[in-house]
Amino acid sequence: MIRLYDFGIDVQTYADLGKQNAFPSIHRCPHCQVKRTLYRHGYYERNALMGQEAYRIWIARYRCTICQKTVTVLPTFLFPYFQYTIWTILPCINERLSFLLDKGTRSSRFFPTRQGVYFYMRRLLSNLPWLRWFFQTKGKRILGLSDEPLVQAQEWIQKMEEVCLEVSVK
Ligand SMILES: [Zn+2]
Numbered sequence: 176m177i178r179l180y181d182f183g184i185d186v187q188t189y190a191d192l193g194k195q196n197a198f199p200s201i202h203r204c205p206h207c208q209v210k211r212t213l214y215r216h217g218y219y220e221r222n223a224l225m226g227q228e229a230y231r232i233w234i235a236r237y238r239c240t241i242c243q244k245t246v247t248v249l250p251t252f253l254f255p256y257f258q259y260t261i262w263t264i265l266p267c268i269n270e271r272l273s274f275l276l277d278k279g280t281r282s283s284r285f286f287p288t289r290q291g292v293y294f295y296m297r298r299l300l301s302n303l304p305w306l307r308w309f310f311q312t313k314g315k316r317i318l319g320l321s322d323e324p325l326v327q328a329q330e331w332i333q334k335m336e337e338v339c340l341e342v343s344v345k
Contacts, residue, residue: 209242211239
């Protein structure tokens with residue numbers, strides 16, 4: 176399981192700190208829900224592509240002593256459009272996409288913070304190639320995605336829900 180964590184620093188600082196970053200403690204297992212501190216059982220190195228820059232960064236992995244399952248903590252800067260507000264807005268985007276793809280059959284809906292929805296939707300749409308790259312690095316096979324950007328965006332939202340991304344906010 177992936178857990179997003181806001182380290183409150185930029186990618187350069189995170190990369191420089193390496194394993195000395197202030198990795199969070201996880202006091203409850205998100206798999207079996209046991210209230211026990213997960214132990215950090217290692218790190219792995221990965222690339223972080225930020226615009227034109229590539230960084231090598233260390234990612235911490237935790238393991239639950241009860242169920243033996245692991246949790247990976249990813250810094251939120253790896254998700255350019257995944258500020259935590261995205262999680263409140265994602266369902267709205269999804270709804271908006273459904274509406275756009277299904278025009279005429281539904282009456283117009285009310286979208287809270289309309290501008291926010293458009294902002295995140297644009298960001299999501301402009302990040303479609305990045306999303307493909309991200310899921311590939313996670314070893315997910317991406318097959319049969321639509322060439323139609325709006326349809327593809329919906330397919331991605333579904334995938335994101337499937338991998339159980341979790342947001343932890345300080
Ligand atoms: Zn557990």
